[in-house]
Amino acid sequence: MKSRRNILRLGAAVALLASLALGGTMVLAAEEPAKSVSAEPPAAAAPAPAQTAAAAPAPPKPDPSGAATGGIGDITAKVPGKPTLEEVADAVGHNKISINMMWTLVAGFLVMFMQAGFALAETGLTRAKNAAHTMMMNMMVYALGMTGYWIMGYALQMGGVGAVSALSGGTANLASEFTITLFGKEFGLFGMTGFFLSGVSYDAAIFTLFLFQMVFMDTAATIPTGAMAERWKFSSFVVFAFFISMVTYPLYANWVWGGGWLSTLGKNFGLGHGHVDFAGSSVVHMVGGVTALAGAWVLGPRLGKFNRDGSANALPAHNIPMAITGAFILAFGRFGFNAGSTLAGTDLRIGVVATNTMLASASGAISAMFYMWAKYGKPDPSMAMNGMLAGLVAITAPCAFVNSVSAFIIGAVAGVLVCLSVFFVERTLKIDDPVGAISVHGACGAWGVLSLGLLADGTYGDAFNGVPGTVRGLFYGDAGQFVAQAIGTLTNLVFVFAASWAFFKTYDLVFGMRVAPEIEIERLDIPEMGALAYPDFSLVPSHSGGISSGSQMSTANREPAFGTAKKPQTV
Numbered sequence: 001m002k003s004r005r006n007i008l009r010l011g012a013a014v015a016l017l018a019s020l021a022l023g024g025t026m027v028l029a030a031e032e033p034a035k036s037v038s039a040e041p042p043a044a045a046a047p048a049p050a051q052t053a054a055a056a057p058a059p060p061k062p063d064p065s066g067a068a069t070g071g072i073g074d075i076t077a078k079v080p081g082k083p084t085l086e087e088v089a090d091a092v093g094h095n096k097i098s099i100n101m102m103w104t105l106v107a108g109f110l111v112m113f114m115q116a117g118f119a120l121a122e123t124g125l126t127r128a129k130n131a132a133h134t135m136m137m138n139m140m141v142y143a144l145g146m147t148g149y150w151i152m153g154y155a156l157q158m159g160g161v162g163a164v165s166a167l168s169g170g171t172a173n174l175a176s177e178f179t180i181t182l183f184g185k186e187f188g189l190f191g192m193t194g195f196f197l198s199g200v201s202y203d204a205a206i207f208t209l210f211l212f213q214m215v216f217m218d219t220a221a222t223i224p225t226g227a228m229a230e231r232w233k234f235s236s237f238v239v240f241a242f243f244i245s246m247v248t249y250p251l252y253a254n255w256v257w258g259g260g261w262l263s264t265l266g267k268n269f270g271l272g273h274g275h276v277d278f279a280g281s282s283v284v285h286m287v288g289g290v291t292a293l294a295g296a297w298v299l300g301p302r303l304g305k306f307n308r309d310g311s312a313n314a315l316p317a318h319n320i321p322m323a324i325t326g327a328f329i330l331a332f333g334r335f336g337f338n339a340g341s342t343l344a345g346t347d348l349r350i351g352v353v354a355t356n357t358m359l360a361s362a363s364g365a366i367s368a369m370f371y372m373w374a375k376y377g378k379p380d381p382s383m384a385m386n387g388m389l390a391g392l393v394a395i396t397a398p399c400a401f402v403n404s405v406s407a408f409i410i411g412a413v414a415g416v417l418v419c420l421s422v423f424f425v426e427r428t429l430k431i432d433d434p435v436g437a438i439s440v441h442g443a444c445g446a447w448g449v450l451s452l453g454l455l456a457d458g459t460y461g462d463a464f465n466g467v468p469g470t471v472r473g474l475f476y477g478d479a480g481q482f483v484a485q486a487i488g489t490l491t492n493l494v495f496v497f498a499a500s501w502a503f504f505k506t507y508d509l510v511f512g513m514r515v516a517p518e519i520e521i522e523r524l525d526i527p528e529m530g531a532l533a534y535p536d537f538s539l540v541p542s543h544s545g546g547i548s549s550g551s552q553m554s555t556a557n558r559e560p561a562f563g564t565a566k567k568p569q570t571v
Helices: 002-022 085-125 128-158 204-227 234-257 265-269 281-299 320-342 350-376 381-395 404-428 437-455 479-510 517-522 525-529
Strands: 177-182 185-191 539-541 547-549
Touching: 085 128, 085 204, 085 320, 085 381, 128 185, 128 204, 128 234, 128 525, 185 234, 185 265, 204 234, 204 281, 204 320, 204 437, 234 281, 234 479, 265 479, 281 381, 281 437, 281 479, 320 350, 320 381, 350 381, 350 404, 381 404, 381 437, 404 437, 437 479, 517 525
Parallel strands: none
Antiparallel strands: 177 185, 539 547
8 A cells, every 4th residue: 555655656746747847737646546436517617707807818938039029019109019100210210329329339348448458568568667657557547538538628529520420410419619710611620519528418429429439539648658658757647648638639639520620621622521530540549649759759768778879779578478468459449449430330331341450450460570570580579569550550540441452451561661660760760669659650540541542442431521422542533532631641740749749848847757767767666656566576786787677587577788789679
């Protein structure tokens, strides 16, 4: 009897598990033997109350492919599930702009992450004894620059841009541009709406555009920190971060991207589509590179960089793997930088832009590597890295307007140009640029905007800057476009250099930009930051009587004796 009950219990358990697996219900037998069927008829079921509602709907079925998810019921309508044509059209339009805004924001997030790339690249290419100082500048330029841009930089740059179609004209409240009239034409100089993102600028589209434009400004503001590293007072850096984010960058950016006078050279004077810079070869990179030129010139070279006869000494990078890792982060973020500048995820040109960007980075690295290999007998990893960055900088302006062959050529030229420029800046101008910012961003930024004026093939850009037709360069029939590119390049060089040099020179005369010589020789980390980047390292005298990183570092990472290295340290 006991074994029979165990068998019945086991059967009941199996039946229960089967019913749960099948999602249904089963009537389970009791532990007692089944009773005989009664001859009496079963009682009739109780009638349902009159007020009982219709049968409950069946539970939704899984949709593993997602094809059945979403439909007419998800469209906001006065009558749920029965939208009118106008309500459907509103939903489609809303979704299109939502896609564009999301694309713009995600691209902005990618560009923001480039700040980590700059920090690693600049710190790796400079010396270990100043690593905390270099990292701190790269971190705080983000916060300081953003604050200055929020206060007034964004208003000066975009305050008169008007409605941006990719954002459904949501920026229409940015409609006040300060202009002057010359030759019977209006020349826009700066915007006047959007200070503190307040008032009429409290708008979703305007905020989205702010985030995207802010991270571009931050890139320009970061570039000079590398060229001026290892001898710059942190206090002077703080003031500079506000200056570039509130004055020089937004003014030039307004002239190109905010509806200012360079963008209207096409409408006003028939010069192509005006100065065209799709993602910032001039607006971002030239501004940063030319500012770096002015700042490094005023600041002077690092102690020990040049000998009395003018020859240069190498001050080796302390961590090449760190620098190259930073370069790859910069290359990754560049997809947001360039493709994101469509401001539209619905603009399928983004595929061309992204691929052109990638190809130019490859050709830049290859050409720089082979140039250094042929010239000095070694491929030089730091210069190959800068060649890759040079290709990215150069393709930034023309990436949407050229084909893949042109993109590869543009990058390859930039790779060689950055090598030539590094030696020119160091040996001819006698300017010390520890990371090559002047060459990578200044020289190759200029090449980028000029290359657009040569190689834009006329397949994209209809009505760009308000000019009918697509953008064509000199080699495709529009010489005026090249003239406009040249005017914008020259304007950048003259305005940004003059304004930056005046700022740096004035500040240096009044407050002093440079740390004391003994601090520079020992290290900036403790006197300027109060913290060491590498606390396990010690400092020991070098054979030349200077100071170098000691016990925990290999001799390859120590400062060389002055006068021993003739080939300049690649950046």
